[in-house]
Amino acid sequence: MRLRKIGAALLAAVMTCSLAACGGNSANSAGGNAAGSTAGGESGGSASREAASGQVDKVVFALNASSFDMSPFGAVSVPRFWMVQNVYASLFCTPYYGASLEELEPWLAKSCEKIDDLTYSVELYDYIKDSKGNDITAEDIVFSYDMMYSKGTETRIGTYLDNIEIVDDYNMIFHLKKYGPGVMEFLMGNYTLNICDKDWYESASDEEKCNDPAATGAYRIVDYVAGSSITLEAIDDYWQKDESLRCSADVQNVKTIQYTVITENSMRSIALENKEVDGAVIDASELGRFYDGANAQPGYSVDIEGGTYCNVVFLNMDSGKSPFADNENLRLAALYALDSESIMYGGDYDESTAEVCYSLGTSTMASYDDSWAEDYFNYDPEKAKEYYKASGYADGEVTIRLLSRTSIVDGIHSVMVANLEAAGFKVDLMAYDQALFNTYKSDSSQWDMILDNKGATGNIVTCWDNNFNPAGFENGSVCFTHDDTLVSLLTAATTTGSDEDVKAFHEYLKGMACAKGLFTSYNLMVGQDGILDLKVNANMMPRVNAFTFASDYQSCKK
Amino acid sequence: MARYIGKRLLQMIPILIVVAILIFSLMSFVPGDPVQIMLGDNATPEQIMETRASLGLDKPFISRLGSYLADLARLDFGKSYTQGTAVGAELMARFPKTLTLAFFSIIFTIVIGIPIGIQCAINANKLSDKVWMFLTMLGNSMPGFWLALLLVILFSVKLGWLPSSGDSGLNYFILPVIANSIGSLADIARQTRSSMLEVIRSDYVVTARSKGLSERDVIWKHALPNALIPIITVCGSRFGFMLGGTVIIESVFSIAGIGTYMVNGINSRDYPIVQGSIIYIAFIFAFIMLLTDLIYAYVDPRIKAQYISAGSKSKKRERGGIRKSYGKE
Secondary structure, three states, X not given: XXXXXXXXXXXXXXXXXXXXXXXXXXXXXXXXXXXXXXXXXXXXXXXXXXXXXXXXXXXXXXXXXXXXXXXXXXXXXXXXXXXXXXXXXXXXXXOOOOOOHHHOEEOOEEEEEEEEXXXXXXXXXXXXXXXOOOEOOHHHHHHHHHHHHHOOOOOHHHHHEEEEEEEEOOEEEEEXXXXXXXXXXXXXXXXXXXXXXXXXXXXXXXXXXXXXXXXXXXXXXXXXXXOOEEEEEEOOOOOOOOHHHOOHHHOOOEEEEEEEEOOOHHHHHHHHHOOOXXXXXXXXXXXXXXXXXXXXXXXXXXXXXXXXXXXXXXXOOXXXXXXXXXXXXXHHHHHHHXXXXXXXXXXXXXXXXXXXXXXXXXXXXXXXXXXXXXXOOOOOHHXXXXXXXXXOOOOOOOEEEEXXXXXXXXXXXXXXXXXXXXXXXXXXXXXXXXXXXXXXXXXXXXXXEEXXXXXXXXXXXXXXXXXXXXXXXXXXXXXXXXXXXXXXXXXXXXXXXXXXXXHHHHXXXXXXXXXEEEEEEOEEEEEEOOEEEOOEOOOOOEOHHHOEEEOOOOOOOO | OHHHHHHHHHHHHHHHHHHHHHHHHHHHHOOOOHHHHHHOOOOOHHHHHHHHHHOOOOOOHHHHHHHHHHHHHOOXXXXXXXXXXXXXXXXXXXXXXXXXXXXXXXHHHHHHHHHHHHHHHHOOOOHHHHHHHHHHHHHHHOOHHHHHHHHHHHHHHHOOOOOOOOOOOHHHHHHHHHHHHHHHHHHHHHHXXXXXXXXXXXXXXXXXXXXXXXXXXXXXXXXXXXXXXXXHHHHHHHHHHHHOOOHHHHHHOOOOOHHHHHHHHHHOOOHHHHHHHHHHHHHHHHHHHHHHHHHHHHHOHHHHHHHHHHHHHHHHHHHHHHHHHHHHO
């Protein structure tokens, strides 16, 4: 009896300690961000302080993935996209998401002149040198574009670019395969592009390419510990000496940028609270620790930027492979059954961390029309049931194979399944890892409905083009459509970008009832007190070198 | 003894070859295309085919297996598809971190776990034994990631004594080592208790006591060495597993070890990374098992005698074989 009592007391003590430890942050966890804050660079906490006039010494920023390759033309990864423009320059710099060609800032290129729709002449500065002293000329530009395409760093180059003609060392002519909104913006200044010296690249060892590449950007790699950290240092004798000619990407507001890998969401927040890092990109579920719904918590700066990726469902349109393909009523039943807002909440998001989409694209994309929100398969369970009945199937007769990824929050799947079952469907959820998902998504015999994440650099027509241009698919499009009208409307929209053509494609796509944008999550970044402005690049990713610091800023790791 | 070690080392070669063939075959037939992951959504079918050809993935299975084994014979594990770096170099770079974590974890486990087990055996069925057994059961059933987070919240967030994540100094390893050890510690404590209980009741321990030896000498000099064999077995296999990379602990504490490297490789179907990591793990495990066998010999002279006699028997057989062949001539 005595032993039981002691055992019970011990158990109670352990449980109390555990609960105390778990709940210990309640003071900081001011949740309830239902204030309806709009996405777009809300900062707080340190806004009234004076900005530093010169370069600050160091910033330690958390990276949320450990696997990346910073060699020239390295494989695609999220950390690479954050850092690539620190180390490698492109012809132009895109100052913000969706900027047009006229708004791009010259970087390696001095100018870009339109000759005709498919031809542009580009002139380089004649004094560009990389960090190892090599001259950068037109030949290096051609080499870099070829390498980016052939090594898969940027596959869209092949879609847009026919060839680059070298006029002389500093002048080139870009011959395009197609024109339209986003094409030249992509080729001149996309954040994934990187230029490096041909001779250096061909003579450097693999180790040198990864650990100490010849940098054309304003920073060079000084330390790289695989999977753990990477340290960049501002190049003292950076080739662009004239400060007035610097662009957003090559400012050197920080001497040393140390990116340190912290892959777990909650651990990044803990590292911020513990002052182990100066800044981090955080998960929506963590925002309450640093933001009260309207302002940043004392001691932090918070930046909320609009989403560039849309969570979208596609319905399989391959005839004979899915019940949706030849039954419009069934498709409408499924689309009206899905409650985008509930699905968003199911994913641990709310109005301050995400917003509902009303097209295949997000409201931050150029050419997006706010009026689309009025009628876009808006959730209507009764309508969904009616369409289901009209489809000719009995309740529970249709089983949807819903293809998704294991990385998606379970709550999203739960709400989707509940929505569809309420309309009369049965759902077979098939959540796979990214590799299997990628394999199965191009196979029309594997799924009826797919939940995917689709984005674009700047313009919504690019997003549509990426998903419905038959040139990019073996089987018609992302959801196996084979519709000539859709393709001709897409061609018109991507070529002219005019409001009429954009609207015509949107309406036609909606009429086909084969896709529905659900929601987009915002990009959330937190900095310590002392970082006054958290800048982002053209894809809403941190641009640490361009942060604005307070005059008394001190890095957490001196 | 040296002969025995040499023989065991040679036995590792066919094991590693079989492991290499198995893992290569499994990775080749598992669904999931590394090229599609590398190139992303915007790649055209032509680009996918070109990249597949450049990586040699369009060649027949047997041809790829042959060149893989040939490379392996030169200790070339290949290059990562996604990171472009040599897998062998990457494994070597990550090994010290995994070794640090595993080494200190096993030391912590042994230093704490064995004395607890001995104390429990000496005080079997008393209150202290029951309390320790309850705690070890708790330690055994606690998920590592949960314990890791609790430790971080307490020692890092609340008390501010230790860093919450990273691997740039020994102090960064304190919390991961504790989180990594608790489960093993509980296992070893329980194993020690049961082994010691068996030994303590044996005749030679009673004899030692009756000779008037102190209880300390009886336990540490007579009982423990005889109870060690099963404990060493558990420690050896635990150490082997730890050296193979503890994925969850490495992920929670952002330690760039072998475990996270392999999991990233699996998720991106980066065949060279997965194959290289598995071969490394197979080698490490075989090596640790050899080490375990040698420790058996060190603590138990009877086992040492067996190894030596096995060596001399085979020597004799060889000599006999030679004589026979002379006889034939």
